[in-house]
Amino acid sequence: MSKKSTRSSQPKPDPEAAAKPTTVSALKKILFVSKSLLELEDASSGRLCLERFHHPGKGQSALFITHPNGQIMELLEYAEPRRSWLINNEVCSNGKIYMTMPLDPTLLAVHHLRKHCDQKAISLDSIAVEDSSTTRLLTKFVPSQGLKCIADVKVSGDLTFYKYNAERTMAWLALKTRQVQAVLKAKQIHCGQNAAQSQNFVRSEKLQVENNSSDVDYLRMACDIVGRYLDIDLHEMLTHYLDIPKEIQALAEEKNAAQKRKSQQGQAGGAQSKKIKLNAESEQDQNTELKKSGLIDSDSGGSPPTPVAPTPLKEHSMTAKEKALAKGARGSKSITSFFKVK
Amino acid sequence: MSITLDFDAKQLAKSKQLSLHYLPAKIQGDGEANVEKCFNNYTRENPDYGSGILTNSLRGYPLLGQQANVPSGYKGLVLQETEKPLIDTAERQLRLTGQFDEFIYWNYDKVPSNADGYRQALLMTDVAEALMYQPIKQEDLDAEIQRHKESKKENS
Numbered sequence: 001m002s003k004k005s006t007r008s009s010q011p012k013p014d015p016e017a018a019a020k021p022t023t024v025s026a027l028k029k030i031l032f033v034s035k036s037l038l039e040l041e042d043a044s045s046g047r048l049c050l051e052r053f054h055h056p057g058k059g060q061s062a063l064f065i066t067h068p069n070g071q072i073m074e075l076l077e078y079a080e081p082r083r084s085w086l087i088n089n090e091v092c093s094n095g096k097i098y099m100t101m102p103l104d105p106t107l108l109a110v111h112h113l114r115k116h117c118d119q120k121a122i123s124l125d126s127i128a129v130e131d132s133s134t135t136r137l138l139t140k141f142v143p144s145q146g147l148k149c150i151a152d153v154k155v156s157g158d159l160t161f162y163k164y165n166a167e168r169t170m171a172w173l174a175l176k177t178r179q180v181q182a183v184l185k186a187k188q189i190h191c192g193q194n195a196a197q198s199q200n201f202v203r204s205e206k207l208q209v210e211n212n213s214s215d216v217d218y219l220r221m222a223c224d225i226v227g228r229y230l231d232i233d234l235h236e237m238l239t240h241y242l243d244i245p246k247e248i249q250a251l252a253e254e255k256n257a258a259q260k261r262k263s264q265q266g267q268a269g270g271a272q273s274k275k276i277k278l279n280a281e282s283e284q285d286q287n288t289e290l291k292k293s294g295l296i297d298s299d300s301g302g303s304p305p306t307p308v309a310p311t312p313l314k315e316h317s318m319t320a321k322e323k324a325l326a327k328g329a330r331g332s333k334s335i336t337s338f339f340k341v342k
Numbered sequence: 343m344s345i346t347l348d349f350d351a352k353q354l355a356k357s358k359q360l361s362l363h364y365l366p367a368k369i370q371g372d373g374e375a376n377v378e379k380c381f382n383n384y385t386r387e388n389p390d391y392g393s394g395i396l397t398n399s400l401r402g403y404p405l406l407g408q409q410a411n412v413p414s415g416y417k418g419l420v421l422q423e424t425e426k427p428l429i430d431t432a433e434r435q436l437r438l439t440g441q442f443d444e445f446i447y448w449n450y451d452k453v454p455s456n457a458d459g460y461r462q463a464l465l466m467t468d469v470a471e472a473l474m475y476q477p478i479k480q481e482d483l484d485a486e487i488q489r490h491k492e493s494k495k496e497n498s
Contacts, residue, residue: 027372028421028439029422029436030362030419031419032416032418032419033417033418033419036415038354047346047348047350048347049344049345049347050436051344051345052344080460082368083367084367086362086363086375087360087361087362087439089374089375089378090372090375090377091369091371091372091374094372095364095365099467101466101467102473103470103473103475104473105475107473146475146477149478167487170490174486175482175486176473179473180469180472180473183468183471187465187469189465189469226473241490
């Protein structure tokens, strides 16, 4: 009950809130900040900063949290539609949680290097001359070791030039994806076709029920997670590179398999109905053919063609079920025979 | 545009511990409320639902709650903006109100479990660790390129 005691020790009015009782314009924000970002120096060397950089996966800028020592993390927002906070003695209508998520800043650099350094080697500070935030991102937060994985590096004197290398980038992304896949596997995160279902029904129970997600499912999910930080076309290239079948394809295959099983069960019935259809079709074809020939005949002034009687068609289309019904009905009175027109 | 989180290590260390409730309701409005008297007073531990499950109610709606920790490796901070500038591009500052390491997670009408969106979202922290920058060795990269080339040959 340590919680209780801390709470009861706090109800005394807090001076800050008393100074401005209505805090409508000043929304409070709840953040989960990684402890590694909170290792701040006392001196006024710098503060944590929220900055906007281009997010390739979104195709627009997004917020990132930066540390003066060069760390960078993504700022993610967890929001449920109906949530709010009580903070000590205050209501906070902003029910979101902002979390800092680590990421490899090299992923953010891929977009810029692909765009600008595809043909010729360029130094980092001249990649995006017009965009100061990009320059800041590339020179301050992207580790040079990481850049080596996605580009050819040429050093001349004090200057370093980078040229985008597609082959290395793909290989590097593949390695990254495998790392993510390993974590997904280790954490037994459900993925694949029945992910939504199993998350809801299995994870709520404490038991770890056997996980039937396959390796490909893990790989696909990992690829999608890495792909969130890539341009769309690059994401597709990565999917292709890793030989991941498309989800729709996989779905279709599974469906096909299911259908096969079904048809195997009721093979006889299926075959029969097919036959009937064929017959009906061929008969119709004959009809139209006859009509055509009839038209020609009538044009030539011959006798009008005898219309094909529909009766034989009907006989053909009697299914086994109908036949059985007819058999059962034999000898019984027709229901209309009970009523007579007076 | 950037937003400065205006605090240093000293201020962080000195900042007060806050007690928080994560409520399953949308509240239109901010400001003071008599949380201690009207809410905390009615928090009870109810072993019927399992150990550590708390009950309370908000406007007559039953709540089931549980003490929750801020995910490991993280610290909970409450930040506040003193004044929001009218122009979007202006520099903004967020000041530190306090910090917390645990809070009470409330659900409406269901026992907090791993099926809650909040808990599932936290799985992302583990995945993100894997995405984090770690130096990849030159040999590994070369090996991967080599491997891919070979598999390509096999296919063709």
